Amino acid sequence: MEIIQKYNLPKQLFLQFPWLNESSKVLFDDLNISEEKMGSISLIEMVQFLFKEYDELLERIKQFFRNIIQSKEEFSTPTGDVIHLAMYPVLQIIISVSGNRILGNALTNTYAKHCQLELSKYNAKKDFPNKILQNIFSNLGISCTVDEHIFKNGIKYPFQMDFPSYLRVSTKIRNDSWKLINRYFESGKIYLIRHDVVLLLREFVRQKTLPDYRQINKELSSQMEKIPEITDILDEISKMMATHKKRFESSIFSEGETIGSELFPPCIKAILYRVIHGENLSHNERLAIAFFYLNTNHSVEETVDIFRTSPDFDEKIARYQTEFAAGSGKGKKYSMYNCVKLKSYHICRDDDPNFGDKLCRDGAKKRNGEIVPIQNPAKDFIFWKKVELNRLHRSQIVDQLESSDESEITKKKEEDSK
Numbered sequence: 396m397e398i399i400q401k402y403n404l405p406k407q408l409f410l411q412f413p414w415l416n417e418s419s420k421v422l423f424d425d426l427n428i429s430e431e432k433m434g435s436i437s438l439i440e441m442v443q444f445l446f447k448e449y450d451e452l453l454e455r456i457k458q459f460f461r462n463i464i465q466s467k468e469e470f471s472t473p474t475g476d477v478i479h480l481a482m483y484p485v486l487q488i489i490i491s492v493s494g495n496r497i498l499g500n501a502l503t504n505t506y507a508k509h510c511q512l513e514l515s516k517y518n519a520k521k522d523f524p525n526k527i528l529q530n531i532f533s534n535l536g537i538s539c540t541v542d543e544h545i546f547k548n549g550i551k552y553p554f555q556m557d558f559p560s561y562l563r564v565s566t567k568i569r570n571d572s573w574k575l576i577n578r579y580f581e582s583g584k585i586y587l588i589r590h591d592v593v594l595l596l597r598e599f600v601r602q603k604t605l606p607d608y609r610q611i612n613k614e615l616s617s618q619m620e621k622i623p624e625i626t627d628i629l630d631e632i633s634k635m636m637a638t639h640k641k642r643f644e645s646s647i648f649s650e651g652e653t654i655g656s657e658l659f660p661p662c663i664k665a666i667l668y669r670v671i672h673g674e675n676l677s678h679n680e681r682l683a684i685a686f687f688y689l690n691t692n693h694s695v696e697e698t699v700d701i702f703r704t705s706p707d708f709d710e711k712i713a714r715y716q717t718e719f720a721a722g723s724g725k726g727k728k729y730s731m732y733n734c735v736k737l738k739s740y741h742i743c744r745d746d747d748p749n750f751g752d753k754l755c756r757d758g759a760k761k762r763n764g765e766i767v768p769i770q771n772p773a774k775d776f777i778f779w780k781k782v783e784l785n786r787l788h789r790s791q792i793v794d795q796l797e798s799s800d801e802s803e804i805t806k807k808k809e810e811d812s813k
């Protein structure tokens with residue numbers, strides 16, 4: 396087995412996991428391009444070169460998009476050869492050119508799931524010792540040591556990750572079990588079992604493979620679109636997306652833009668934003684959005700529709716859960732969670748830079764000056780938002796009346812002075 400010395404990792408892993416640092420060197424080695432020459436090749440030349448060298452590349456990339464557009468976040472082409480490695484930078488570029496966040500999130504989910512699947516296969520075959528996982532983390536700049544003889548409270552913890560590294564890899568995980576308080580933490584280290592580190596690696600891969608939409612500027616993008624293979628793929632993506640309209644119609648929203656009705660509270664806007672950008676929601680977020688919709692005069696159909704852009708959308712399950720929440724049949728309709736509960740689930744976004752709202756932060760102000768805190772997103776937030784908008788509307792009418800009065804007076808003065 397050929398080992399890439401610098402990271403002490405088998406070459407096979409670089410072919411399988413193109414998100415590893417230095418994978419591009421393995422690719423350039425295969426293409427017989429020296430390290431000195433690597434720096435002088437432009438992105439455009441590289442993409443043209445890859446399509447020329449690897450005949451199968453075009454079809455594999457198309458297959459990748461066919462899969463993710465149909466919500467199949469898996470590779471159905473080989474994943475341990477150099478073409479798999481060559482696919483990765485080209486996929487990143489195509490998604491950046493398309494600017495489509497749903498495709499970007501589907502790509503990260505696919506690579507993250509693939510990483511977990513492959514590592515569990517190795518585990519089952521006992522192919523890679525824990526030391527290899529340590530070396531993968533080291534390749535990614537994450538400090539995680541292995542000591543097979545560490546036991547805490549009778550449990551074997553072969554992995555020890557330092558605190559900053561743990562924060563870096565676990566920060567996006569919403570599940571409470573990853574909070575420090577629920578972990579064995581001692582002398583700046585978090586003690587972990589193999590299953591934990593595989594899940595942490597999966598989440599880190601999700602972060603690492605997210606396309607950088609800013610790397611492709613307008614000029615580079617139009618040059619890319621002149622490469623026949625790229626045009627061909629982009630055309631096919633547009634056609635495929637047109638046949639899955641429901642999932643993609645919301646991708647026209649740009650990053651940072653708030654969406655949803657003007658009466659929706661921050662917590663709900665933030666969940667909607669994530670779901671339309673193809674991110675999977677936690678169980679509590681799903682319930683929160685479903686309860687909110689069902690308690691604000693939306694139909695079961697409209698509620699099921701929200702989840703269509705989720706990568707793990709399953710019509711049957713989503714419909715069953717929504718009907719259950721709506722109390723169809725014998726059940727009772729569930730009320731919306733109150734703010735206390737949403738805060739305890741870390742769903743409240745009262746202070747969020749994109750979605751936060753003064754009403755949630757400071758409470759609503761009654762006419763007599765009394766401050767009333769917002770306690771329920773589907774009841775008092777909407778009520779007070781309406782009051783706020785009505786007040787704004789009325790003050791605008793008064794402003795307009797005053798300014799039209801002023802212009803009338805000026806007009807009259809002008810006429811009088813003639």
Ligand code: SF4
Nearest residue numbers: 660662734743744755
């Ligand atoms: S205060 Fe309530 S309504 Fe406002 S963002 Fe937080 S949970 Fe949502």
